[in-house]
Amino acid sequence: xxxxxxxxxxxxxxxxxxxxxxxxxxxxxxxxxxxxxxxxxxxxxxxxxxxxxxxxxxxxxxxxxxxxxxxxxxxxxxxxxxxxxxxxxxxxxxxxxxxxxxxxxxxxxxxxxxxxxxxxxxxxxxxxxxxxxxxxxxxxxxxxxxxxxxxxxxxxxxxxxxxxxxxxxxxxxxxxxxxxxxxxxxxxxxxxxxxxxxxxxxxxxxxxxxxxxxxxxxxxxxxxxxxxxxxxxxxxxx
Numbered sequence: 001x002x003x004x005x006x007x008x009x010x011x012x013x014x015x016x017x018x019x020x021x022x023x024x025x026x027x028x029x030x031x032x033x034x035x036x037x038x039x040x041x042x043x044x045x046x047x048x049x050x051x052x053x054x055x056x057x058x059x060x061x062x063x064x065x066x067x068x069x070x071x072x073x074x075x076x077x078x079x080x081x082x083x084x085x086x087x088x089x090x091x092x093x094x095x096x097x098x099x100x101x102x103x104x105x106x107x108x109x110x111x112x113x114x115x116x117x118x119x120x121x122x123x124x125x126x127x128x129x130x131x132x133x134x135x136x137x138x139x140x141x142x143x144x145x146x147x148x149x150x151x152x153x154x155x156x157x158x159x160x161x162x163x164x165x166x167x168x169x170x171x172x173x174x175x176x177x178x179x180x181x182x183x184x185x186x187x188x189x190x191x192x193x194x195x196x197x198x199x200x201x202x203x204x205x206x207x208x209x210x211x212x213x214x215x216x217x218x219x220x221x222x223x224x225x226x227x228x229x230x231x232x233x234x235x236x237x238x
Contacts, residue, residue, distance in 0.1 A: 016163055019072030020152035023065045023144040030061030054114055055129065062136040065144050076147055076211070079167035083208030084216055090204055091220025097200075098193045098221070098237065099228055110189070110236025130230070133238065137226050142218035145182075149198075150205045150214055154178045168209030175202050189236070197221070 034053050041050035049056060101107035116129040155162035157174035179202055183195030204214045229237050 013161065013163070016075050017152075019075035020147055020162075023068040023072065024148035026064045026068055027061060027141075027144055030057055030064070033057050033061075048118075052118065055119060058114075058136060059132045062132065062140045065140050066135075069140070069143055069147070072147075076151065077163065077167055078211045080209040081212070083204070083210045083213035086208065087204060087210075087213040087217035088220050090200060091217040092224060094197050094200055094217070094221040095224035095228070097196060098190070098225060102232075102234065109232070110234045113235030114238040115233075115235045134223075134226050137238070138219050138223045142215050142222060146201070146211060146215045146218055149178050149182055150201065151211050153181070154202070154205065166209065167211055168205050168207075170206045175199075175206075178202060 034057050037050060037053035037057065041047075096103070102109060114133065116126055116133065119129050120126045151167065152162060154174045155165040155167065155169065157177055158165045158169060158171055179195065179198035182198035182201075183191055186194035201214055201217060204217050205211075208214070225237055229235060
């Protein structure tokens, strides 16, 4: 860290810390639960709910994270106002970054992944699954991730009493550590786009000094990606 400070010691500071970290922690717990449940499945003829737990764990994960965000809302510093036009344009650019290998360079389609037709080709269950997936992708994930990565960690790496750090303040250490960790959190075929995205979202954070703007940027990217997924059936981009 570039500055030193005592760790939070009073109840308000502790509640601030929980508010910024809890939604992300619940989200990561949900991801871990998927692997745990899959490990319980028998090797032969496993029931669907054990073999494919994402179809029920992800909705629960989204609901728990949303509830945590609602509880935390009043403690979150959203920074400056404005920058939404820039955020929207950049968000669309980041979307093209993620899908450019398929759109421009003929990379193999990514058809393996969360396929909502696994619960039915149409009907109530199908549409609830799709709506739940978009709720997670476009609302929960952008808010939860940006509150944690740019709202909390990027400031915490400057000063442990992160609420004393202006949102969008730049230091090389905080910027690049968050960029690297954001990329590593998306380990797999999306590692390089995720690293670039982390740097771009960090730039939007510094440029606008607005948590709202970077959330909108992330949400625009994810909305465009969700529409692309449903149109092309490349479920691997979820």
